[in-house]
Amino acid sequence: xxxxxxxxxxxxxxxxxxxxxxxxxxxxxxxxxxxxxxxxxxxxxxxxxxxxxxxxxxxxxxxxxxxxxxxxxxxxxxxxxxxxxxxxxxxxxxxxxxxxxxxxxxxxxxxxxxxxxxxxxxxxxxxxxxxxxxxxxxxxxxxxxxxxxxxxxxxxxxxxxxxxxxxxxxxxxxxxxxxxxxxxxxxxxxxxxxxxxxxxxxxxxxxxxxxxxxxxxxxxxxxxxxx
Numbered sequence: 726x727x728x729x730x731x732x733x734x735x736x737x738x739x740x741x742x743x744x745x746x747x748x749x750x751x752x753x754x755x756x757x758x759x760x761x762x763x764x765x766x767x768x769x770x771x772x773x774x775x776x777x778x779x780x781x782x783x784x785x786x787x788x789x790x791x792x793x794x795x796x797x798x799x800x801x802x803x804x805x806x807x808x809x810x811x812x813x814x815x816x817x818x819x820x821x822x823x824x825x826x827x828x829x830x831x832x833x834x835x836x837x838x839x840x841x842x843x844x845x846x847x848x849x850x851x852x853x854x855x856x857x858x859x860x861x862x863x864x865x866x867x868x869x870x871x872x873x874x875x876x877x878x879x880x881x882x883x884x885x886x887x888x889x890x891x892x893x894x895x896x897x898x899x900x901x902x903x904x905x906x907x908x909x910x911x912x913x914x915x916x917x918x919x920x921x922x923x924x925x926x927x928x929x930x931x932x933x934x935x936x937x938x939x940x941x942x943x944x945x946x947x948x949x950x951x952x
Contacts (some may be wrong), residue, residue: 726786727732727812733744733839733885734763735835736763736835737765737766737836737837738767738816738818738837739759739764739765739767739837739838739839739840739931740766740768740769740829740835740836740838740839740840740864740868740875741755741759741767741768741769741841741842741843742769742838742839742840742841742844742848742861742864742865743764743768743769743770743771743774743778743842743843743861744771744773744774744844744847744848744861744882745771745772745773745774745776745777745845745846745847745848746777746843746844746845746846746848746881747777747781747787747843747880748842748843748878748880749774749777749778749781749782749798749843749870750781750802750803750844750895750916750917750920750921750944751780751843751878751890751905751924751927752919753798753799753801753803754803754843754917754920754921754924754937755814755815755819755840755924755925755927756768756799757799757805757810757812758924758925758933758937759928759933760812760813760814760927761812761935762933762934762935763816764814764816764933765818766816766817766818766835767817767819767820767828767829768795768817768818768819768820768821769817769819769820769822769829769861769864769877770786770819771822771848771861772823772859773798773845773847774786774820774861778798782801782805784797784800784801787935788821788889790817792814792819792821792948795814795817795819795838796812796814798896799812799814799816800812802917803915803916803919804915804916804917805817805826805918806834807885809917811943812881813830813839820860820884821860822859822860822861823859824860824882825857825859825860825863827860827865829860829863829864829867830860830863830864830867831867832856832867832870832871833943834867835880836868836873836914837873837874838868838873838874838875838914838931839864839868839873839874839875839929840878840927840931841865841867841875841876841877841878842876842878842881842924842927843878843879843880843905844877845879845881846881846884846888848861848862849877849879849888849891849892850887850888850891851865851893852865852869852877852895852900853891853892853894853895853898854891855872857931859866865877869898869899869900872899874901874930874931874932875893875895875898875899875900875901876900876901876927876930877895877900877901877902877905877908878903878904878905878923878927879892879902879903879904879905880904880905884914893919901930901931903923903927903930904928905923906923907919907920907923908922908926908938910941911938911939911940911941912939913918913928918938921937921938922938925937925938931938
């Protein structure tokens, strides 16, 4: 399914699932950082997330034009301004969320793990219960059963008892639960800084190197604007 040409090594991507929760800028930041780190990405965008993306950015994500739409999405900053970033998407492979025969639906398909960002409570429930109602949930279930890294960036507030129990189930299964809760000690001066902090913590949980935020060094005042 991922043919290896002579002289090439097998492509082993990170699977990135984008669910319908608010927070598409988090996904954009994670995708840009993965690509900047030289990682390959398999992208799964749920049906609900397309509505969220349209509402938050005005971008219609279309299967037939996913490259153009993805490039436009990743080029925008968290404040919605176009041409803020420039991302090379040549290492991205896109899978339709309704394609349950796609590569990531099988444990024999090579991947480093999966990041779900943002993760809605419906997505959390589906993965915790093993429903596999679409490719995003199926790929997450496969990631767990193969003992690969699964990072779930849940974006909801407040959290009710049912969702909390689902998150505990995911934690027990080996997933890392990363709430989309930005920290302010890194000296944020722009909405992009807060978005990048959460994206950076997602990548920290996955073990991917990045420079999205200033790390704590044990010195008070290190996050002031003059640093």
